[in-house]
Amino acid sequence: MPARLPDNLKFYQKRFMPMRHARLVPWLLALALPVTVLANPYERQLANGLRIIVKEDRRAPTVAHMVWYRAGSMDEKNGTTGVAHVLEHMMFKGTPAAGPGEFNRRVAAAGGRDNAFTSRDYTAYFQQVPKHKLSDMMQLEADRMRHLTLDSGEFAQEIKVVMEERRLRTEDQPQALLFEQLMATALQAHPYRVPIIGWMNDLENMTASDARVWYESWYVPNNAYVVVVGDVDHEAVFELAEQHYGPLPARALPNRKPQDEPAQTGIRRLTVKAPAELPIVMMAYKVPVIRDVAQDIDPYALEMLSAVLAGHEAARFSKNLIRQQRLAVEATTSYRTTARGPGVFYLYGSPSEGKTRAELEAGLRSEIADVQEKGVAADELARAKAQLIAGQIYKLDSMFAQAMEIGQLESVGIAYAENRRIIEKLQAVTAEQVQAVANRYFRDEHLTVAELDPQPLPSAPRARSAFAPRH
């Protein structure tokens, strides 16, 4: 397949920066499915503040169960960066009722798969199990919501694992290093500037009590919500939830400070040197995200702009920069309309052999300038909308994807039910609105440019020993 940027940023995006087009049931599908489906999803709030959202999907006898906490790396303090993610690891290290390793063992015994993920905005835990195991999963999650042991011996082992994870995903990944430095430069006050996995020095100095403070502060039912998608009856799920999660007491949450980013007034530039072959240029423009689903216009127009620039293989970046001009081996965009913190629109790519980083930056800029001056064509916009609608239907093929979508919207304070409205708003975007946002936000005073300056390996990779028989 054609060359692609190193996988790390994609993984990073997949894991930590949810992909574009994260939306729910579209109008088109409403025509294709029985009316009862339209009542989906269902919701109930327990007395302790925990919300339960259930989407019935009876295609297969399985269920996805997720617990989302509204606490991510953006809620951390300097000196203990990475603690949200470290606690995510410690959540598998036991309670008095289910000792270290027991959580994984019981999920495995139930024929299940489980994992967890930490983002800037939230921390979430999930299990995918045969449907009759849902109650067992709720019992396990409710137990660790309140009774985590956080043993210091277990912590001492696990923090080493997290440092290995940082080495694997960041230290040895030029593109991840570049992205980390870009964020720390583009943002100066808002905590989105800090990497989710934390700075290495903070990990080296983290203690079990740091993790405990985090756990006591944020892991309470009134700061969480449960998403269930699968072959279930919603009333039965509400009963199970009441039984398992209902007894957990609510507690007051710490104050959250806004930490708004001060206005940027001029372009920022940085360079990262790392062992690599291909240079990378990443441009980050500060843009808005959805704060008012009904009233906002610009975030929807920005999403359509992103699709017109790089939404498919014949979109502008691919057609012009990669294919016609052969300026880039890879060039794409990244933008998501929803976030608790500030929005960023990324353009990035790698120049072709014989082309410079400066030439690629100029090429990316000229694509933006073209939209600013001439706007976008009706067929380009229609194409982006056709993909959006089809993508909504394809998403219904995965229970996990449906649960993720509900969870991510809720994590930024948008009710999942608003999704339909979001799709309508996206479909209503006009060519004039796309041109307007290109002019409004793509200006040098909102821009940070990061460049990877590839360094040759100290010695070209060679066998230190030939392949030697071993006895």
Place this chain on the structure above:
Amino acid sequence: MNPCQLLVCTFLALAAQLTQAGPKIEFWQATSGARVFFVENHTLPILDVQVDFAAGTAREAQGKAGVAQLTRALLDLGAAGMDETQIASRMADLGAQLSGGVDLDRASVSLRTLSMADKRGPALAMLRAILTSPQFPTQVFDREQARSVAALKEALTRPDTIASRAFWSAMYPAHAYGRHATPESVNALGRADVLAFHAANYTAQGATVTIVGDLSRSQAGLLAEELTGGLMPGAVVGPVAVPELPLAGEQRIAHPAAQAHLLLGLPALKRGDPDFFPLVVGNYSLGGGGFVSRLMKEVRDKRGLAYSVSSFFQPLGQLGPFQIGMQTKKAQANDALKVTREVLAAFLAQGPSEVELQAAKQNLIGSFPLRLDSNRKLLDNVAMIGFYGLPLDYLDRYPENIEKVTAADIQAAFARHVRPEHLVTVVVAGE
């Protein structure tokens, strides 16, 4: 029998019952000679079609490494008089998605489309054009060749790529599975090489077509005729050569990365081998079962040596590898290697405990519904069954085949397939 064992047995029996009804797979041969596999499913307005050819990297001639990938990459970049922009634009207009790729044995072309006739029809016509009339335009060839070389050069700076290549070369020293595309080999290719590779390997007789989704059997029959009717006829593709087993050995390669990359393994398992089930069940306890596996417990949980460590079998058309892999801080590479070898040796000597065996079966059988709970997963499974010629009741019988594995079966199967005298080790960026 103690109560605990009884519980497990009841559970297994129940799970086996629940999962007995795998998807109903219909099979027939199209007039063109292509083999067709179909699962009808109307719950969503989606249709998935995958066409597989025996056109993986193992089919590349000596000196032509890289041609399989380049051929597949160019397939949808110009066909039946349409250029790459027209093809991609039309697909996007329809909301249809083309995907696919190349592995050692297979080249795949996949289409996902909405099933309404006004979307499905034009999307399938595009797929047909790509399959039967690709044009491999010269300019596009030149550009994609340059992009491939750039990507390869970048990949060859990465410790994981360097480790993986050295590992496969060591496992398959004189076999196509051990050959890799290099910037030099890709640069030496010409458009004629792509045309020749395509003509030899993308034939009707070598094609398997997998159709899953919102279509009737009669519509699927027509679809298969239309899709494959224009494929070139060709000889039935023979098997890839049988690899020889390597001698055990160890290779160390220097690299400035913070972490060492460790790989251990050997050619071990072919698709369709009856030892598949004991090896899969055994490997669950050794290193396939995620957090409950022995390797994870010893390497990660007890010692904090790695973020991830695992083992797996990768059955292929010929003996595919058994492999253990992990990454650890440079200074710990030798410790991690020592622990890993001890865990493997103990497992080979004693096999799984009864508790481990039951846990493995419980998970593999209990999680079976999760393997089939979307059209995408059905497509992957059925395409694999079709391409490798596994029995059509493979999925139906999966739970019972897992259930009947004994500890003695596992030990015997590992003794046959994972012999230490053939185990190769590669360490990149160790100290």
